[in-house]
Amino acid sequence: MTASGGRWSRRRVLAGLGSAWLGPGLPWGCAAKSERPPAVPSEPTVWLPPVVYERHDDGMGLWLFEDHGLPLVAMGVVLRVGHRHDPPGRPGAARLAGLMLLEGIEGGDRRELLDRFGDLGTTTVVDVGPSQLGLQCTVHRDDAPAALALLVRTLRASTWAPQAFERVRGDRLEVLESLQGSPDAVVSLGLLEGVFGATEPATALGEGTPRSLAELELAQARAFLEPWLRPDAASVLLAGDVSPDEARAWTEAAREGWEAVSVAMPPEPAPMAQRPEAERPRVVLVPWEGLEQAVVGFGGRHHSYGAPEELPRMLADSIMAGMIEHELRTRQRTSYGVRARTWQTQLGALHQLWARVQPEDAGQAVDGVQQYLQRIASSTLAPAVVEDTRLMAMMDLMDDVHGPEPMLAQLWRLAAEGLRADALQDRLERLQRMDARYVGEALKEGYRASGLCWCVVGDERALQRATRVLPRRGVVTRRPQALFGAAEG
Amino acid sequence: MLLRLLAPCSLLACLWLPAVARADSPLTYERYSLDNGLDVVLHVDRRLPLVAVDLAYHVGWAHDGSRRGLAHLVEHLMFRGTRDVEDGEHLLLLQERGASNVNAHTDDDGTSYHALVPRDVLPLALWLEGNRMARVRLTREHVEEELQTTIDEWESRVGSELRGLSHEALWNALFPEGHPFHRADPDDIRGLTLSDAQGFVESHYGPANATLVLAGDLPADVKAEVERAFGARRGGGAPAVLSPRRSLQGEQRIARRDAMSTKPFVLIGWLTPGLFEPGDAEADVLAATLDGERLRTMADRHAPGTILELEMGQLSLSGQSMFVFAAEGTSAATPQGMLATLDAILDEVRAASLDPAAVVRTRKRLATGTLRAVQRVDQRASIMQAYVAAGHEPDWLDEDLARYAAVDVDAVAAFVREHLPRDRRVVVLSEAAEVGP
Structure with a gap:
């Protein structure tokens, strides 16, 4: 936060773009100068470290980015389901279901779950997008195997407690109410309606509506997520101080007991109805x-x-x-x-x-x-x-x-x-x-x-x-x- | 993020401090000085072909004196051209060649100019910094334009930001007129002149008052490049030493109505020990242990369903910090009722009722947090600059972390008793606006 931050806070060079249509001529460089800048290459060296992807026999994916600059590992477990899979008439189901993952696992409530992550020096967050839902955290590499196991367990063994569901629902309704007080959020929804013809644009963002959230039942949220809790819909993501062999070993240990299922994956939803x-x-x-x-x-x-x-x-x-x-x-x-x-x-x-x-x-x-x-x-x-x-x-x-x-x-x-x-x-x-x-x-x-x-x-x-x-x-x-x-x- | 607007310019306000042995320190460095006094720190990291260039002048907004806003204005003017570089060209030359984060920020005790550049572009980046160190061109026209821009920034950060004026009211009540931390307002800024800017640059912008940190994929001839860019520069005087320490007498309450907020809001602020002083670490541990969720659980025990969000934090500054406790209520809550709830929470902490295991977890989380804060080379450069600005070596991480090792529940409770009393604080009680969509 730079209270008295820099003048040039955006990346683009605005001064030059005013003449963007007139060609490359820049308004300087002609006058005699007593000091001159050194010449440097116009196309700098750029490279990217490679991404490793492997698929387990049962369909689970493993993604890996190595970076050994610090003893740090960022990790995630992600399911191939998101708010575009919200059931008809139940917008907001994916987000509520995702948030329920943090409300406790077998043997402990939300606070105890957070403390278990805390014991590993981290906190976890849930992310729900259009096509994915998952958990992530960042830990010291010494804690990485335990953290990955806890992430997988959190995904699979949520307690779905009714009291927690009511609290999560209440929080989301508060968020929706707060967003209604945000002109920035409102302008986005107006554009969603115009560009896509969405009749209830908030649903396009996976937030749901006050009505849909109020009507959603715990059993429905749980039933929404459960068909996707299977190895072939899941991927493990690891980035940081971890080798491919370690990544495989940690993943294997974390997913122990998570058996493949033979039933077909749920069908992909039809595109959002538009005018x-x-x-x-x-x-x-x-x-x-x-x-x-x-x-x-x-x-x-x-x-x-x-x-x-x-x-x-x-x-x-x-x-x-x-x-x-x-x-x-x-x-x-x-x-x-x-x-x-x-x-x-x-x-x-x-x-x-x-x-x-x-x-x-x-x-x-x-x-x-x-x-x-x-x-x-x-x-x-x-x-x-x-x-x-x-x-x-x-x-x-x-x-x-x-x-x-x-x-x-x-x-x-x-x-x-x-x-x-x-x-x-x-x-x-x-x-x-x-x-x-x-x-x-x-x-x-x-x-x-x-x-x-x-x-x-x-x-x-x-x-x-x-x-x-x-x-x-x-x-x-x-x-x-x-x-x-x-x-x- | 209830506290976002309170964050000062200091990077250090965001520094969380863990336990990493020096042997494992990610901040290995070489430090030396040029003949003209320029302090140079080199840190090698070859993960990507990038170099972070961070040049800090050890003069910041706390040194403005009666010309409030001057350091920040000068920061802007440094991008408006030199005798050799046209207005805006500094930025263009770098960005045309792939540089990013070409920016600057003004802290209480320093002003930092930084960029993340492709390694091939380092000679140009160094030349540009060396050039504007000595040959910046200040004009009346540029001053007038940048006065307006800095006023616009104030408007964006304070005037038109949700609860911005509440935060500003708290800040200026803690640091009143005459205090070096008192904030510039648009009237202060409008009063600045070209002559002010010229005097400031001539006095403080020179190698003897600056530190250059280069972090990343450094070339073998980096020292020669630094000498070429800066060796001929001269000057740079240190500003007067500040005495920001003050104490509050009694409780001050400020009642407001926030024009843009639909919820009531309460801020409590205290003056607390400065950065790295005894008590600073306790404040950090307190704030990190009592996260928003824990605070809300405590609040619900005292006044169920009245408070939506709570947050506390230590904003560390040189010589004098501030600790803030903020809460947003439900539409039905009153600021006075919320204040009573916040006081009840603080009473609990004064009685040392924090969970010892939670404090241990906090320390571990802060350790991970420190590693997270040095993932990138530009982050490393910034943190090294911050340590240098505080008078430490660039890899001061270990010592920094050691301050936290001794913080336990009793130390946190003692901090609250000593530094967060009810009778020496500023309270902002903000009613919700009556307008809404």
């Missing part, structure tokens, strides 16, 4: 009286990690985020007084850019972004900008394996997305030969005005000013409670 594109809103307005700063966001569909189209689109998104921030934070601040900071967020398949602005500046913020979008449609992206972004993405890849915990996050993603062990290496090689034209095409395709949805959360002033410049068709108005699937008060 036809023609019926989807282009603009979602969320009135919120008294909100001191409005939130303006826009977004569109994103490809899943590892998909062929995803990589150029990811570069395009980075460029777009830099340009929008330049527009809102640098140019408009000096021109119009907008105090904005732009954030780029990905929620499942939704890619969104959003910023807080003063209510009276909401119209200018929208207008400025729209002008950028128009320039994209009619211009060619300067190769130097793509080159810069491409290089940053390569360095990000290396950054993502900088220590056991970042490595575990990468393994988690590989396992969740069902990717190959060499997916990161393949990603690096694709980045190394990425052509700027693909990125330019991805930018134009991804930011076509007709494919985007807008959401504005704010008071009457903000909404009035924004609607003056937003598309006139396909405008809907939603209360925050409705986006969360809650009854309106």
Whole structure:
């Protein structure tokens, strides 16, 4: 936390992106100088440590990233089930079931379970995503075998105590209520409705609705998870100071007694029901009286990690985020007084850019972004900008394996997305030969005005000013409670 | 994260401290000085072809004196060009070549400029730092722009952040007008001038008042590169020694209504021993033992269902720290009722009723936490800088950890009795806003 943090807190070079469409010419370098910088290679050395993946005879996966820089091991046990598997009419089931894993195992309640992890010098967290559910922790390597065994046992031997279930349910309802007070969360839900036509957008995030959570029974949550508690739906992830032989031995010991089952895996769910594109809103307005700063966001569909189209689109998104921030934070601040900071967020398949602005500046913020979008449609992206972004993405890849915990996050993603062990290496090689034209095409395709949805959360002033410049068709108005699937008060 | 806005600029506030023998220390180093006084620390780590460059000037926001906000303003201005590097070019030159985390932060006692660069780019990164150390170009236009940017940052961190003003009220009540830790507000910042910035740089920005830490895949000729980049620089005076120690007289209560919060909120703050002083480790162990869940269990015993989230933490600063206990209530709770619950929890701890086994677990968790905090080379560089800033060797980890070994339940209870009394503290009672979606 840098209370008086740095000026350049975002990574992109905003000063240069203002002229991103004019070619690589940079506004400096001509005047005579008395000191000159040394020459360094333009393409730095980049490498990634290899990922090891093995599959046990019974189908359980083992993912390994070695890093022997510290006596530290980050680990996870993950199941191939997530909130996209929520049963029809029961959104939130996966998340509640996942949280119940921390409520105690045979022979002990929640506090005792946490103390057992504490004895190993760690805490564990549960993670529930669209396609995966699991537990993770980080320990000293001396404690790693015991910690892995405890993780597996926690997954398999949850007590499912009714009292604990009520508490977890109560906590989730509190979270939902708190989120309804967050304009940032509300703008995401508005975009989810617009981009995907989700009728209850909160369900797309796996949060559930107050009603679905209230109606869910303990037995249903348990029945949801149990079919996936089998070795062939599970993977062990290890990153850090552990050799392949140790990884195998620790995993073998941890999974002892976990027998394979012969019944078929539960079927994959149908995609989320969506309204036809023609019926989807282009603009979602969320009135919120008294909100001191409005939130303006826009977004569109994103490809899943590892998909062929995803990589150029990811570069395009980075460029777009830099340009929008330049527009809102640098140019408009000096021109119009907008105090904005732009954030780029990905929620499942939704890619969104959003910023807080003063209510009276909401119209200018929208207008400025729209002008950028128009320039994209009619211009060619300067190769130097793509080159810069491409290089940053390569360095990000290396950054993502900088220590056991970042490595575990990468393994988690590989396992969740069902990717190959060499997916990161393949990603690096694709980045190394990425052509700027693909990125330019991805930018134009991804930011076509007709494919985007807008959401504005704010008071009457903000909404009035924004609607003056937003598309006139396909405008809907939603209360925050409705986006969360809650009854309106 | 109830305490997030309270975190000061110091990295050390996040340092948790465990038991790692020096032989196993991940912070092996070589340290030497250039003729001009620049303190240099080299740490080799070849896991990835990366180098963390961290240059710290030993002058921070606590040295602002009557010109509050000046150190932070200068930090910004250092990115606005030199006699040889155009405005913004520092960042571009590095990022075009793959550098990341090119940034700076201003602590109470120092200002750090850092970057994580590909190993091939190290000569450029060093040249850029050496160049702006002596040849920064300060202009009235840049000062005016950065004044606005730092005010924007205040707005983002305090003015428009949930409970930001409550946290700021607590901070400034603990460190009132005239104290070196008193925070700059937008009016303070607006009053800064080009002349202030020039004087600050000329006085303090030079090799004799700086430490350079390089961590990562260092080349064989790294010392020659450092000499090339910094050897010709001169100057750098240390700022005046500060006396931040103060004590509270009585309890001060601040009643507020937070415009953006839909829940009541209570903050209690105390003045506590400074970083690495006796009592600092006890504070850390107390806060880590009483995690949010344990605190909520205790709160539910005293006032069931009224408090949603609780958190406590020691924010360690040089010479004088602050300890904060924060709670968010349910919509039905009142700040006064919540305060009574927090006091009941503290009474329990004063009576030494913490579980000894829980304290042992905390120590082990802090040990793991320390390893987690040095996974990356840039993390290692930061922590080494922090130890140096406190007057220790860069691998001071062992000694640091030793402070924790003696902390038991009785020591924690004694800390609470001595440093967290009811009659010497600041309490912020924040009502929920009446507006909502």
